[in-house]
Amino acid sequence: MSSSDTGNEPENDAVLEKNAFLYPTPMLAELEKGPWPSFIRGIKELTERTRKPMLRGVLDQLEYSYQTKTGYWEGGLVTVRGYGSGVVTRRSKIADRFPEAHEFHTLRVQPAPGLHYNTRLLRELCDTWEKHGSGIIALHGQTGDIMLQGIKEASVQECFDEINQAGWDLGGAGPAMRTGTSCVGPARCEHACYDTLRVHYDVLRHFTGDIHRPSYNYKFKFKFSGCPNDCTNSIFRSDMAVIGIWRDTIQVDSLALSAWIARNGMEYLVNNVINRCPTRAISLLDSLPVIDNGNCVHCxxxxxxxxxxxxxxxxxxxxxxxxxxxxxxxxxxxxxxxxPFMKMETDEDIAAFIDLSQSIIDWWTDNGFEHERVGETIERIGLKHFLDGVGLPVSVDMVTRPRSNPYYKSEY
Amino acid sequence: MSDKIPWKTVESGPRDYREALHPVVQKNYGAWKSHVIPKPGVLKHTAFSGDVLYTVRAGTPRQDSVDLIRKICDIADKYADGYLRFTMRNNVELMTADESNVEPMIRALEAIGLPVGGIGPCITNMAHTQGWLHCDIPATDASGVVKSVMDNLYEYFTNWRLPAKVRLSTSCCAINCGGQTDIAIIVKHTRPPRVNHEILATTCELPKVVARCPVAAIRPTVVNGRPSLLVDPAKCMYCGACFGACPVMEISHPEHSKIGVWVGGKNSNARSKPAMGCLVAQNLPNNPPRWPEVNAVVRRILEVYAGEGKPWERIGEWIDRVGWKHFFAATGLEFEKDMIDNYRNARTTFNQSAHIRF
Known part of the structure; x- marks a missing residue:
């Protein structure tokens, strides 16, 4: 076999017929069936076209995982010059059995906020990745990175240099600031209450050093959702959820409202709008819905x-x-x-948010344990001590109800 | 390699988004008025300027090849002015101002094997984790589970047959990278980690591993003259937290790592508050390559919800209305003793009332 140092050069063998490069993988073949797009078929076709031994080895190891119901990758410390994170090391634990799969590292690359692309950027990235790596890209990892999956350590720096010259940077890993996520935002959504893309961009640029050099107790994630629909799942999936909201009244377009009622009917209005308001803040007056904005919870x-x-x-x-x-x-x-509410429009607003985020991270760095997320630190120490530590004013919006437990130290 | 550094890294952070925005998006940035969903997989946004923008959404396998991405780019160049975006849940979205591009774009996406759908009262593409293809912790292959489930539920992605949207996820270990969703498929280990005493002390930092355990089940010991760690099997609840600190405490097991199904998770604040999923089926076998037992449970839940849910009511909201007793009866799933929480905050899940259905 003629695999080169990078394990990524095509194997040139004139006698190989079409679809003859891969070894049989009968269990994986079951996943080529059915109407949903098959990642196995995609990887197999890529392997047959590019004839990269690394891809063949990974498919063979994956087939073996399916047979034995066991994973065979282990981590390590591959990185690029000056960075302590952004490359996820993967070495095969059974490289003696599948030598072609012995290295399969991932580069986490930060996409643009809102996961917007133009085809030129994406094609360039594909070309670079096919040159240096396997050609498999996960769009996207669960934190929101572009995952370039499958590269040998010897090629990592060269590949990174090339994508970095094209304007991309690595994302986070380990106890560090992580890549942020933002919803489509004002780019294409009428609900966006702030510019999620710009705030994501500015905030994560500020923390870029902390992405590349892990120095926290554990991971810290920002997610930016333009409204309480929370399309980035920020409440359950980020340490700092930044959710767009308004504090005046819902805007009503009277003509459009009448047209909507005429089209959908009174029954639908009552059953599916008025009755579904969680705080009963909408009532019917003269066959039109009237909103009690003081009781609206902005759901x-x-x-x-x-x-x-x-x-x-x-x-x-x-x-x-x-x-x-x-x-x-x-x-x-x-x-x-x-x-409960802060403005997020001007440069000063964004700077104030970054300052607050920085002081929260500083407080957490001082008070948290190793491998403790900021939510866990607050759980252990108490929200009250967090507010004192960071200097935030208390608000009844922070609780669903006041304490019912009488055991506490009064400040009286 | 020479000592000369060929390129000095630019720590640029996130990619600049401005060059990646469709021209109609740039023109109407922050000035959209409203949207409608003309058909499954299609959005129509209207701006205050009067401009209209159509979006076509298609599911992808997430683990993409450069070839697939280039094919999507070809379609974006032809019908979407060379721009595209992705959603959080592995869908690709192509935008055009020209209504006559919509149908050809749908056909072009379907021709390369990408189903159009996932917008409106339907299932979305599944959020999922890396699995055996790439992760160092997985007990199953999320990509394979997802492929099997989406094959099984395909018509619920491309059609509107549900009361409201249903978000799905799969996670290969208890860390649950897939998140809180309407129906979540999550690995659950059922045995303590298997400790390799021969190499533990030379591989792992012992105090760090002891500190990692949430139930203080790990303590130092000496085995055959070597320092090592002991796991108290009575305390251990098989979470696998120690494995992250010490990969020779093997938690995944080919037979004893099982799969559970959790329902009612929700991120949105719409109507009810965001909610976490609740365990409704456990100890399902991890059965590659098609996971038929998991598929049967997920489909059953979805079908009962499809018949009983009211418009806009998410799965968790439907169960809030009809009650868990009815949920278990209607789906044929069994409420088991292990479904009573016994960890932190368990009491908040007990029925502290005389509200009982008969």
């Missing part, structure tokens, strides 16, 4: 149903929810309100 339901007629108010900003995370280790947690 978005009526706006979602009547998007042509209703829209978020004019005085817009964000609510901040801190501490969301998934299972490990104290159980899943949703972020909870730490700032």
């Amino acid at each position: 978005m339901h009526c706006i979602n149903v009547m998007t042509e007629a209703l829209s978020p108010g004019r005085e817009r900003g964000v609510a901040l929810l801190l501490g969301g995370k998934n299972t490990l280790k104290v159980g899943a947690m949703g972020g909870t309100v730490i700032v």
